Amino acid sequence: MSDLILDVRGLSGGYDTTQIFSDISLQIAEGESIGIFGPNGHGKTTFLKTLSGLIDPWSGDIFFCGQRMNREGERGSRKMRNFNYGAVTRRRIDPKAVARAGLIHVQQGNLLFPELTVDETLSIASTAARGRKGWTLAEVRELFPRLGERGSHKIRFLSGGERQMVSMAAGLMAAPKLLILDEPTLGLSPKVRQELCDAILSVRRLGLPVVLIDQDVAFLEQIIDTLYLFDHGRFSGRMGKEEMPDHQTLMDMLFGEAH
Amino acid sequence: MDTAILIDIVKSGLVLGALYALMATGLSLVWTTLGIFNFAHGAFIALGAYLAWQFSSADAWGLPMVPAILLSCAVMFAIGALLHFLLVKPFERRQDIVLISVITTLAGAVILENGLQLIWGARSKQIPPLAEGAVEFGALSLRNSELILMGLVLAILLCVGLFLRYSRPGRSMRAVAQNQDAAALLGLNVPLYFSMVFGIAALTAGLAGVFVGTIRFMSPSMGSEPLMKALIVVIFGGVARFSSPIYAALIIGQIEAFSVYFVGLYWAPAVLFFTMIVVLLIKPEGLFGKYQRTL
């Protein structure tokens, strides 16, 4: 058990009454990086939001570094459809506790705090580290030299790539033990994309394990040890780095040739 | 027009503006942070006045003014946080929070106002003025109480502004206001900051109530007119940043002072609302606003 950094057992969840994913199990060993590949709209992001505590899980357990992150048991039945269960039930998972334990989730297309400056944002991120050692401002600026120049700019005025960099930098300063990156290169120009990919690679080389969601198989191959296929709210396949086929083959595996 | 009259109008506009700024600050804080409009704000103003009266009046506990005000600030902060817990938090994740919070804060206001009536009765009360006497600057005559009011309001707003801008909790509060999810993912305690914002809003409203209580007679529904004024200020100025309602309050104060002089006491509020609607038609996000809520 102790050599698992993240141990997800039979996790089910979704929004309010709509179930999005069911019975997901995922074990990540200490130091292992994994990739998740799958079509859009099938619940990857919802699953990750549940992992990081933004959404309550319905059932199942999440252990991070051997520590339980969710309250034990299943979500109570919601038979009375119009009753506001939110008013009487406690949250089943606390995002701040998850973050403070070191599971840091860098969201997809994260806008962060539009009216805060880059430096203010980064200083907030270091608060979250709570005494554990995260990256320092200097280290982060070395990784993303642009952020040093943009320190006093509001995030609102940054480009998409720069925002993603701030997001990642904030994640790193929050002292992650495992970093979840949800489509970090979505919608970026090839040049900025390359810059980010390089940064992720160097983070990876420094020994920080990541959970990377991306649609680019070639990029995934560079970063991860294991690839999980995700569709229709469950993992439909798992393969080691060596066995990874190309993008088209993966899509065929997921959908058959009809699509 | 006589210069002396002009100076007098501007002066009373300034006093009004300062008061309105204090009233509007809490309202816009809550709006920008939680995205809801707190209709209990007027009741907070009344409650602050009654608490200050209770602590300071010779008929009640008779504390000296400063500790009395500090005590009522503390109580107001607690009540604000409590009301957030009871009236807003139960549906913080629901889509229709804007509408639901309107009715719960309205109902909260009804409870507070009727509670005031039950506890302190309908008989009018007044808080003694903060200071007696007046000072003369050439043509300008200022009562000491007005000076103190303006100075205190300036100090309070400066404190709140600096707190938000430079302190760590203030910065986190702004982060929470702008993106709850991202803030939570960085380990910030979102519900705590929400409660704090509500508490600070109640505290500033309570202070505004103290000032109103020194100027006018107090009644349980004394908050409804200030609530409307705060509403005008917030819409007029927009809520783009902490300072925009303050500028708006100063402008509104002047408009009111001038319109009282020119069209009379009765029509002055109508002029205010009319100006506000004109501003809205031209610039719906308010004079200083961007069409987006942030802190």
Next chain:
Amino acid sequence: MRYDPPLHKTQGLLPLILAAVALLVYPLVFEATYFRHVMILAFIFAIVATNWDLSLGYAGLFNFGHVALFAVGIYTYAILAKTLGVSPWLAILAGGGTAAIVALLIALPVLRLDGIYVILVTIALSQLIYLVVISWSDVTGGTSGMVTLPTLKIGDYRLSKDGRIGYYYIGLGLLALNIAFLYLLTRSRLGRAIMALRDNKYYAIARGVSEARTRALTLTASAVFTGIAGAFYGAYLRVASPDAFGMGFLTLVLSMLLVGGTGTIWGPLIGAFAISFLSEWLAGFGPWQNIIVALAIILVVVFYPGGLWAALQQLREVADGLRSQTLARIGRRRGKSAREALTGARERMLKTRYGQIAVADTGPTTGAGKPALLFLHGNSACKEAFYKQFRSFADRYRVIAFDLPGHGVSDNADPETTYNVDAYTRIAEEVLADCGVTRVHVFGWSLGGYVALELAARGTVEVTSLAICGTPPLAVVPDDMGRAYVPTAHMVLTAKQYFSREEARSYGQHATAPLSEESAFLHRAVRRTDGRARAYMMTKLSITDWPRQMRMLAEGRIPTAILDGSDDPFLNHDYVAGLKYGNLWKGAPQDIQDGKHAPFFNRTDAFDLTYFSFLRFAENDHMAGDAPA
């Protein structure tokens, strides 16, 4: 897809008639003037609240100037009838007119605003009107308002006579007119545009709905009866006071709306009566009255945001669940022998983790040693739908069928966990395991077809052949459903929780056969089905692994036949034919001529022949496949 049955074909008719009769007869039986007074006020508030719901609930437009429209009605009446001496009846109508004009003025600045801004601007506007009324004291009487307004008379008869009975009936009549108006409006083109804008603004605009025009029309329409109600209020109480603009009044009406429930006509109606009576009942308690009403509002909104209307729906759901469960219990005991005679199979109750499931199985009688054949029935049907197949196939096969939970004589079950394809498949596995069957031919019809596909895809039981009927396989849900099915009103019924008699007949007719002596039991099965099974199935689509079914079909491990009715009214036959199959019998769907949605029932002989030859094919194929290995 549009599904708007006329009122007399819905289930709302009976309660509506009952309520109307009760309200009509009430003042003739009880003569207490005070209660009539509260009722008259409740009528007026109900008009204001239901109209407010048109803008707030239906349009999602938070018009907080709505109560000001009511006040405008009052003042219109006061000025016209008292100051200008116009006939009171005309003044009441004029109240609606001026309110509509004012609403149009309110609409102008909010045409392009959103959310909370609309609230603030409309509050500000209503305050402006209020301030004008207060300041313009020559005409409006200022803060003291206007008193001794003219009362209503018919000829020389004053309506306030005989315990205000005249006002009672006029108020009731206005309320009825108002509800008819709103009912028709919400079902009109405009009404659908209003809701489309609320639910998906940009999509609606892209489809050509004008946002500004619709908003202006909504606000104006919501003002007409509000203004009339205001004028009537003025005529009834004979005072016009600026209090009508105040926050207290606004809170009262808003609480009726939210306590009753937004987004329907009936919610605010119930809320208006509930709050009127609650606050009258508490009238003697001074400040406590307001505190208790406010607390009640908070409690309802915090714990039960759908309001009283949603609570009624909840009660109805519980009652309907009890009704259908009782039908199942009775049927289980009384009809067993008849059902066994029909199918020729033994029926037994199997305890599963999803409740008791009724299984018909020829195993104990004639089925021993024969290959097993499982029939899976569709939505709102029962296992006896296959009784003809029981007769034709029993001599060669061990025929098994069971009632899905919530159907036939099986138990109702927890809707959250049970009413979905996944759970149905697990039940099928439990049933087969209980029968001791590990290899089975499966036939699935409609919803049962998806269960059959899932059963084959899961692979825990060896499915030796697979036949589906009325079931277009899906890969991406719900996107594919639009292509797989023909959009008809029937699609709405498929997921509709409660059926009126009319709807049950229509559903039964289209899904199986027109009502006749032979098909009567299928029509009864529709009535017995737990409505939640229909409603929940659609919300649980996403937990089924649809692409796995598609992959299974494409791989072609299992010989598959598609036996649709050639004139199935719901299927897109081209879609079904165009999918990729690895092992489809005869390479194409084999449609049964004139079979409709249930060819095995309507064209039994043709179906049985086709299916039988498929089973023969599958068995030979299987043997052929086995031999070389």
